[in-house]
Amino acid sequence: MERNLTAEQLELFEKEFAAQPSYRVMQNAVTQTPVNEIALDRRVVTGLDHSVSNLLDDWxxxxxxxxxxxxxxxxxxxxRTGAAKKLNVKDFEFSQNYLLFWDKFERSNFFLEAALETSDRDVDDRTVAHLLSDPIGDGGQWNMFIALVRKHGLVPKTAMPETESSSCTAAMNETLRxxxxxxxxxLRKLAGDAEAQRTRKQEVLTVVHRVLSIHLGTPPQKFLWQWKDVDKGFHRDGWLTxxxxxxxxxxxxxxxYVCVVHDPRESSPAGRTFTVEYLGNVIDAPPVVYLNVEMxxxxxxxxxxxxxGEPVWFGCDVGKQMSSExxxxxxxxxxxxxxxxxxxxxxxAERLLHHETLMTHAMLFTGVDVVDGAPRRWRVENSWGDEKADSGFWTMNDSWFGEHVFEIAVRRSALPAELQARLDDEPIVLPAWDPMGALAD
Structure with a gap:
């Protein structure tokens, strides 16, 4: 067999294509119409129904x-659902910009510490190359969210509202990178001089803080919290950190809460805990650890x-078999x-091994349709606005859940006793580039 594409082979490919009328029909269709409109299976679409037997969202x-x-x-x-109930308000939002600021700053420190730790390695070392490939992306995982709340707390959206750059992070991220x-x-040039490295790291963080403050504003150390509830009652909590x-x-x-995942690769046994090297955002926070279980x-x-009565945070490969319309x-x-x-x-498992899938997005389950004790479809609160789907709430067939959902956050007490015990095991450490270290964005 020839290694190169020969003229004879190219002629054969063209003849085989031309010999099939169905291929020409598809060519005519797809050259004029987006392929997803051609491939959309009407049998699935005609059965589309957004209703579920158990519904939590009214926000x-x-x-x-x-x-x-x-x-x-x-x-x-x-x-926010629990906060809204406690405040007796219809809709409430914590400041997403506030946590974004601290994630960027903490993650910059996390990256620079990793650069210090690996400064004696070649720049084309696989771990170093992975760290340099995207030092400050927007994505994250459940444990990283918890680390931020634990260290920096929360504020209402009114105390640190959105900015142009929090809603469109590309320009800010380019500068930070x-x-x-x-x-x-x-830091690599200063390898061997620990004091000089620490001094330079502090200088870099000063610039990072400046960039973040310019783009996102200054996070409040205290703010005056007052509000009106749904009954027009006025409340004031005073100044809070x-x-x-x-x-x-x-x-x-x-x-x-703990993170449980479905990783069906043979190298990832069920019932074991895992972590990924250099995955995290807050230094000295508990590591990102997840328990691998069956789907x-x-x-x-x-x-x-x-x-x-409780929504569920989850991560998935969002773009597979998805219709935005x-x-x-x-x-x-x-x-x-x-x-x-x-x-x-x-x-x-093969998609994970061959780079065809990984976790790309995180959302919230707010409903489930249960038939004879088993889930049939799921209701999802997305964060892409209210113009699509059912005013921004999407529907997921249970068949999709099994194929493309990777992780959920769940109370430890909800796990079987034997799996609760396994959470205390020393986790298996996966390399920094492992697909299970993917960040949802």
Whole structure:
């Protein structure tokens, strides 16, 4: 067999294509119409129904706009329902910009510490290259959200509202990447001189803080909190710190939550805890650790939480088999196999191994349709505004959940006793570039 593409081979490919009338029909269609409109399976669409048997949401969705803050939005959306009830208001939002500021600053410090730790390695070392590839993206994971709330508290959106750059982070991130990569270069040049490295790191962080303050504003150390409830009653709590505000208005026990994932690769045994090297944002915070379990258990845990009255934070590969116009996910929504006359048969484990999938987005389950004790479909609070789907609430077929959901945050007490015990095991450490270290954005 020739290694090069020969003229004879090219002629054969063209003849094989031309010999099939169905291929020409597809060519005519797809050259004039987006392929998703051709591949959309009407049998799936005609069965579309947004109703669910267990529904929690009676609030408006939020909008992360042109930013990758979904994991922060999903986390704060989980917390805001309890805060709204305690405040007796219809809609309430914690400041997403406030946590964005501290995530960027903490993550810059986290990156510079990693640069110090690896400064004696070659710049093309795989770990160093991974760290330099994206030192300050917007994405994150559940444990990173908890680390920020634990250290920096929370404030209402009125105390630190959105800015142009919090809603559109590209320009700010570009500047921060330049600052941090230059900082990494300098720290590497100073390898062997610990004092000089620490001095230079402090200088870099000074610039990072300046950039963040210019783009996002200055995080409040105290703020006057007062509001009107749904009955027009006026309330004033006086001056509060972010830590005091979080302690008063976070009504769920964040410290009790753990992250469980579905990683079906043979190298990742179920019932074991894992962590990923250099994954995190806050130095000295508990490491990002997750427990690998079977998908059926993840579904059961999520369903039980919703039926019990509590939304569920989750992470998934959002773009697979998704219709933005319909606000719908189904594992068979688009029939690409019929369009291209070929099989797409990588399973979930193979997709992870071959770089075809990873967690890309985090959202909140706010409803589930239960039939004969099993979930049939799920209602999802997205953070993409209210123009799509059911006023911003999307619908997920259970078939999609099994294929494309990777993790949920759940109370430790909800796990079977034997798995609760496994949470205390020393986690298996995966390399920094492992797909299970992907950040939802």
């Amino acid at each position: 408006k969705v939020t909008n992360q706009k042109k930013s990758g803050r979904c994991w922060l939005f999903a986390g704060l959306n989980l917390l 330049k600052v941090l990569r230059q900082g990494a270069r300098d 972010p830590a005091e505000f979080a302690a008063k208005y976070v009504t769920v026990p964040l410290e009790d 059926d258990l993840i579904k059961q845990l999520a369903m039980d939480a919703i039926v019990g 319909l606000g719908y996910w189904d594992a068979a929504l688009f029939d690409y196999e019929s369009v291209y006359d070929t099989k797409f048969d990588l399973d979930k």
